[in-house]
Amino acid sequence: MSSITGDDVTIGHDEAHAHDDHDHKPEGFLARWVFTTNHKDIGTLYLVFALLMFFIGGSMAMVIRAELFMPGLQLVEPDFFNQMTTMHALIMVFGAVMPAWVGFANWMIPLMVGAPDMALPRMNNWSFWILPFAFTMLLSTLFMDSGGPAAGWTLYPPLSLQTGDSFAFVVFAVHMMGISSIMGAINIIATIMNMRAPGMTLLRMPLFVWTWLITAYLLIAVMPVLAGAVTMLLTDHFFGTSFFNAAGGGDPVMFQHIFWFFGHPEVYIMILPAFGVVSEILPTFSRKPLFGYAAMVYATASIAFLSFIVWAHHMFTVGMPLEGELFFMYATMLIAVPTGVKVFNWVSTMWKGSMTFETPMLFSIGFVVLFTIGGLSGLMLAISASDLQYHDTYFVVAHFHYVLVPGAVFTLMAGAYYWLPKWSGNMYSERWGKIHFWLSTISVNVLFFPQHYLGLAGMPRRIPDYAPQFADFNMWSSLGGFAFGLSQLIFVGVVIHCVFFSKQKATAQVWEGAKGLEWTVPSPAPHHTFTTPPKVTAGMVAHADDH
Amino acid sequence: MKKQNTFIVGLAVLVAVSVAFWLMLVAPMYTGNEINMTRGVSSLSREHYSLHMIILWVCAVIGILVFTAMFTSIVLHRKSKGHEPAQFSHSTKAEIVWTIIPVLILIAMAIPATSALVKMETPTGAEMTVKVTGFQWKWKYEYLEDEVGFVSTLAADSNAARQLGSGIDPTSVDNYLLAVDKPLVLPVGRKIKFLITADDVIHAWWVPAFGWKRDAVPGFINEAWVRIDEPGTYRGQCAELCGKDHGFMPIVVEAVEEDEYVAWVESQTVAHVAATEEAQRAWDFDELMDRGESVYASQCATCHQDDGQGLAPAFPALAGSTVATGPLEEHIRVVLEGREGTAMQAFGDLLTPSDIAAALTYTRNAFGNETGDVVQPSDIAGINKG
Ligand code: HEM
Ligand SMILES: [Cu+2]
Numbered sequence A: 001m002s003s004i005t006g007d008d009v010t011i012g013h014d015e016a017h018a019h020d021d022h023d024h025k026p027e028g029f030l031a032r033w034v035f036t037t038n039h040k041d042i043g044t045l046y047l048v049f050a051l052l053m054f055f056i057g058g059s060m061a062m063v064i065r066a067e068l069f070m071p072g073l074q075l076v077e078p079d080f081f082n083q084m085t086t087m088h089a090l091i092m093v094f095g096a097v098m099p100a101w102v103g104f105a106n107w108m109i110p111l112m113v114g115a116p117d118m119a120l121p122r123m124n125n126w127s128f129w130i131l132p133f134a135f136t137m138l139l140s141t142l143f144m145d146s147g148g149p150a151a152g153w154t155l156y157p158p159l160s161l162q163t164g165d166s167f168a169f170v171v172f173a174v175h176m177m178g179i180s181s182i183m184g185a186i187n188i189i190a191t192i193m194n195m196r197a198p199g200m201t202l203l204r205m206p207l208f209v210w211t212w213l214i215t216a217y218l219l220i221a222v223m224p225v226l227a228g229a230v231t232m233l234l235t236d237h238f239f240g241t242s243f244f245n246a247a248g249g250g251d252p253v254m255f256q257h258i259f260w261f262f263g264h265p266e267v268y269i270m271i272l273p274a275f276g277v278v279s280e281i282l283p284t285f286s287r288k289p290l291f292g293y294a295a296m297v298y299a300t301a302s303i304a305f306l307s308f309i310v311w312a313h314h315m316f317t318v319g320m321p322l323e324g325e326l327f328f329m330y331a332t333m334l335i336a337v338p339t340g341v342k343v344f345n346w347v348s349t350m351w352k353g354s355m356t357f358e359t360p361m362l363f364s365i366g367f368v369v370l371f372t373i374g375g376l377s378g379l380m381l382a383i384s385a386s387d388l389q390y391h392d393t394y395f396v397v398a399h400f401h402y403v404l405v406p407g408a409v410f411t412l413m414a415g416a417y418y419w420l421p422k423w424s425g426n427m428y429s430e431r432w433g434k435i436h437f438w439l440s441t442i443s444v445n446v447l448f449f450p451q452h453y454l455g456l457a458g459m460p461r462r463i464p465d466y467a468p469q470f471a472d473f474n475m476w477s478s479l480g481g482f483a484f485g486l487s488q489l490i491f492v493g494v495v496i497h498c499v500f501f502s503k504q505k506a507t508a509q510v511w512e513g514a515k516g517l518e519w520t521v522p523s524p525a526p527h528h529t530f531t532t533p534p535k536v537t538a539g540m541v542a543h544a545d546d547h
Numbered sequence B: 001m002k003k004q005n006t007f008i009v010g011l012a013v014l015v016a017v018s019v020a021f022w023l024m025l026v027a028p029m030y031t032g033n034e035i036n037m038t039r040g041v042s043s044l045s046r047e048h049y050s051l052h053m054i055i056l057w058v059c060a061v062i063g064i065l066v067f068t069a070m071f072t073s074i075v076l077h078r079k080s081k082g083h084e085p086a087q088f089s090h091s092t093k094a095e096i097v098w099t100i101i102p103v104l105i106l107i108a109m110a111i112p113a114t115s116a117l118v119k120m121e122t123p124t125g126a127e128m129t130v131k132v133t134g135f136q137w138k139w140k141y142e143y144l145e146d147e148v149g150f151v152s153t154l155a156a157d158s159n160a161a162r163q164l165g166s167g168i169d170p171t172s173v174d175n176y177l178l179a180v181d182k183p184l185v186l187p188v189g190r191k192i193k194f195l196i197t198a199d200d201v202i203h204a205w206w207v208p209a210f211g212w213k214r215d216a217v218p219g220f221i222n223e224a225w226v227r228i229d230e231p232g233t234y235r236g237q238c239a240e241l242c243g244k245d246h247g248f249m250p251i252v253v254e255a256v257e258e259d260e261y262v263a264w265v266e267s268q269t270v271a272h273v274a275a276t277e278e279a280q281r282a283w284d285f286d287e288l289m290d291r292g293e294s295v296y297a298s299q300c301a302t303c304h305q306d307d308g309q310g311l312a313p314a315f316p317a318l319a320g321s322t323v324a325t326g327p328l329e330e331h332i333r334v335v336l337e338g339r340e341g342t343a344m345q346a347f348g349d350l351l352t353p354s355d356i357a358a359a360l361t362y363t364r365n366a367f368g369n370e371t372g373d374v375v376q377p378s379d380i381a382g383i384n385k386g
């Protein structure tokens, strides 16, 4: 193994002092964490940042659920309520889920393709360090005189243009997040395209690498579109243009088209890496190769393509021509086909395996079940005529939370438990991991399933108060919400225990059924890995080579 | 032997998964809460309801099958039971089957979905037209064939109870948040076309019993239609986030028999004529202050507050404000035309000249604003034309 732990590293380092330091970690906090160009340390930074944002965005959700606990306004003014829903979504999407996936990409992609680091390490540092500034700025708007943004994360004008001067800071923060994401995406593409070890052909790459590669292209395609949209809002607000102002010859609906041209691929940006993680974990704990590897790659690519031509399914009530509505309905229904292929392949991967149910496996199974429920309600929403009833109700809130929370967030948890031993060198507490899983799974359903009933029964979304007939299910939902929020603290405990206190050392392989290059390096993964590229042969990856 | 085992476990899991689905989709009905989409009272709403039920059951069946396969595997194929892993990794036949079957299901779904949409988008042959305009945070209705039009806002008792920390129990208020001061009265049996638009930001007009919602977009006019089958009161809400009081701009439709409707239009037309006459005569101060107080309470107080102190920073105080105590003409213009880029809307199209004159007289003489000005409806009409 000495060839891959890399004892004589030369990349980007001052060699004078580092020679006998086995790990070659820079000394001192600043050098190690602020000026770092190491993919593992940057990955850790991203993950810690994302977890912090998850709790900040989560507290806002707690405020929302507390106000909705019963009818009447008890806690906050409606305008502040709207700031909470808007900020909650912006923080969760751009601050928690997306950076968490970039963190996983940083840590795992070089390890999975046998590369010594990311292709562009300095840019990597920059793309991370933009984020704390972007989110500090975004959060600071809550303390400004004119308050934070309150028009929903979709920022529809003309309403968003009624935001006060803080709007400029919101737009600038979105620009910074966009720059960070684009740089991250370029780095990932460059790494995957150029730095794969010999023998790691494209169709041998682990699915997580594939899904991230496709995600990175989506990011590059749509983040500039979002940047353009918010820039037009900025000039409409402050410089007297009328892009979206009907009175000045503009078109407020145009904004929605542009936003959702970004927004629909964006939802796949959050979920494709999740598909990848699950496609790694299920084979490991089923001790059986991934079923239909090639089909999985092609399904991911078709989902990515289709995601560009379905955006107006978010706009069925906006008053489009009939032909347009039909087109977007058919295209949206079509997405269910490759999505179905994925679900069937995951089930077939488990079929006739030899399964064990460690925490990563539990979260992955939870994902397959609950994401499928979210996908099925998505199929319902695609039926445009009945969407005229569903749209902008709690039914939609339930749908997208099923795909995002037990969808994206559960796989983030699954991935974290799966690779934590590799990152830290220690095993986490399986017992507490399982407690975390069961509490999360029960509470997330109590939280979101009743929202389907509320929406169907006629409760609109984004309201701070409601008619008493909606009281029972809102109370359930809030109780589920508080329980889910508290359960996530267990995760923090498990991670801290694992990293700093756990006595149980992890082996290189960690999991009996694990395959892939990341399991060939020691645990914890040394600061530098694969400085001499490994030779990849068939059978080393988590899927059969015979597609 | 092995095959049979799989079959029996599979059957047991199928039953368990089906029970779970029943618990999720059907059982909550017995809590006495509404959990499903309304059938509504029009052909469109019934069609949208039945589409919803079809796709719901299609999804439920797919879900039950997928989860049955998965949990059967979870029960049988465990290491703890000594199950040895198979090593197969694909099956072209299976993959083709589970691509084709969903495609066929989707095509079958698309047919009724298309025909429902075509019907919805055919508002031709309407027997009357109502124009609906969304304002922050109220609805204005105009009956285009008749001289009838009015603004509909949240009922006063709901409005009092919904204030933060009001101490009023929402369950003690009739139709809390779903009641208005003036409902939209419509006849049953006629095909009614709606022209839907907005004045400030985007709203959406939604009465679930009619089967659809439609966005009200400033600068655009959307069409939609309904033919109501049964008399009754149908309640709905704004369905597009439109600012702080988005949750507080309900819609109430009173559907009545044709003859009742004709009589109602008659009475409204008389009231309209009276309002026009009223705008032409001179009013005295007390009369204006009285009317002004109630107009202020229903139109202005949500933002500027009952005591005229406003809500900083978005909603300025009127007490001692330079506009409300300054030159009259500018004050009139702000109220008529609104302030662009803020929540202050143009009331020129929303209120009658008498109401505006009354509200102005009131604000110029209440909250310690002692201008002594008496604003007449004719003053307003003059500026509105200019
Ligand atoms: C089978 C796949 C899916 C289908 C057919 C589907 C369909 C839809 C439709 C039609 C809507 C619009 C509903 C409305 O506003 O009336 C919607 C909303 C949404 N979907 Fe999905 N969806 C799918 C998967 C996903 C995934 C994978 C994600 C994210 C991980 C996602 C996230 C969202 C979000 C965030 C919204 C709401 C956006 C908003 O209005 O704020 N969906 N979906
Ligand atoms: Cu979408």
Ligand SMILES: [Cu+2]
Pocket: B202, B203, B204, B238, B239, B240, B241, B242, B243, B245, B246, B247, B249
């Ligand atoms: Cu609204």
